[in-house]
Amino acid sequence: MIRRNVPWLTADVISSINFSPIHALDGTITPQGCAFERHHSGAIELSKDDYRLMINGLVETPLIFTYADLERFPRETHVYFLECAANTGMEWAGAQLNGAQFTHGMIHNMEYTGVSLRTLLAEAGIKPEGKWVYVEGADASSNGRSIPLEKALDDVLVAFKANGEALRKEHGYPVRLCVPGWEGNMWVKWLRRIEVTAAAVESREETSKYTDTLADGTSRKWTWVMDAKSVVTSPSPQSPITHGKGPLVITGLAWSGRGSIARVDVTVDGGKTWKTARLVPSAHNMALHRFYLDHVWDGQEMLVQSRAIDSTGYVQPTKTELREIRGVNSVYHNNCIQTWWIKANGEAENVEIS
């Protein structure tokens, strides 16, 4: 494998990134070898034998678990998406990157197996004044994040398998956190410590980073939930139409950190008219959903967009609507409707129309 660096994204090749090739995949599961990864201080070597997970802070009994200890607690399996807060982040000020992989590929969707964090916290016993947990990785960045206790006791998973097999090194072997529906950087890899605290730690990772610059220049912190979003993965700049006019499968992905996807609409005329796409049936919340629209292409130019509607009724916004609140200087949490300009020769380009 030859790893390519993206100079504008990270300063060096160690703290690097891989984008899921969503233009080339189908279905909903991301194989681990194709799954988006981001590390702030490089992927680290950590053996199962050396692995320890500490729970400390405002607990009755501070505990340290080995890997073998974790395997003895009741186990759960769930399919969840992980989306980086910065996914689509380069697109705030204009159409920048010519490929769904680079505009929307900071996401993956895997079947995770592990132990509920609730179960481990119950083993330690939370003191009444404990209201948050601070989670920390074993890599040099430590990537510490605070999570409100309500979420920690709800559906957070201490995971040791993805798509059935051991986590790969880049995905946090041997143990990572899954924080369903919430931004990817909270899914701490190489998880080593969970501290129960009375208040949020306000670490570098949750104040200087992952805040949302607003239209008035102020910053909003703690946008944890990833709102409903979708993207057409084919046709797209890396997946042009090569067969000319006639039957064409338009397909893409939709997801919501607040539940499931109720509907995806697709337009080929830049939003003048919309058709409802077929959704692959899914029982999974906070997981990728695949949609298909069976279209007959007349060989003319198209402006293709998709619009997700989630199980809460929320409708994915246009970029114009987002900019009214967020301006053009934001980086994170861009869930705008994406436009691909499909040319008469079948090539596609990232453009902005609303």
Add this chain to the structure above:
Amino acid sequence: MIRRNVPWLTADVISSINFSPIHALDGTITPQGCAFERHHSGAIELSKDDYRLMINGLVETPLIFTYADLERFPRETHVYFLECAANTGMEWAGAQLNGAQFTHGMIHNMEYTGVSLRTLLAEAGIKPEGKWVYVEGADASSNGRSIPLEKALDDVLVAFKANGEALRKEHGYPVRLCVPGWEGNMWVKWLRRIEVTAAAVESREETSKYTDTLADGTSRKWTWVMDAKSVVTSPSPQSPITHGKGPLVITGLAWSGRGSIARVDVTVDGGKTWKTARLVPSAHNMALHRFYLDHVWDGQEMLVQSRAIDSTGYVQPTKTELREIRGVNSVYHNNCIQTWWIKANGEAENVEIS
């Protein structure tokens, strides 16, 4: 990768086999790299550019599709298990193989994407006298099988992706058939031809092989559907208990070619008492289901079994019950309840108690 040959199973290293390491996996999805594969004449190199699929026989218009043609038809995505008819086949006459990988690992479960065979047959137009399809692979074995038209028009999929990515060479790149719930050898790989016929071809693959020897010495042909079955994957001979008494996760897989799994019961005392296991919620029919039983082990010997009950109400039989009909000289379609003897030191062994 070093490929090991199993001398008692295949005569040479070309027509070989890989068993899914089900004792080491969790969840339900099998990564392609871990997925059971069997080829009768070796895995072949076939490029997308060279790929052609012919539909001929009793059709209005014989057709030849390129790979790019297939991508233009309405597409579906489903999770299905594939089980070899010979899975557990060595166990008819007694407990033989000391590991769930070898007794039950001729199975995988992947998310397949492709085109409904119904759609392609409609394009060709079936003549009134067409009652079967004969499907054929491009490898030297050709592995031809007849499928009744009713099944071919129901849920058979002409698939080109598994777990989102291209099929690997060993899984039939670029195109294979999925015949949900039916024995794996009908899932023809490197699919090259589908002939609509008036009657079954009765090829070598469907008469000399995959028939069921019965107790009276006669043979029954065409046992297509894989009946409900389950196995405890841990603890098991390759996944012993290493932590001594106390909390123990008992886990395994269950499946049915006739629908979904309604319930899995687990016994630790050789069938005297049973407990109902937790099932990972699944919306998929004809797919693997994962079960967990949270047990407190007293450190004494156990006789562990699992028993699947499917959505039709069918209950997985004991080996004794199967032998009353099938005798001990069968090879295929053994869906008996499996027993692991767990010793006081945590080691496990394949044994037979009923």
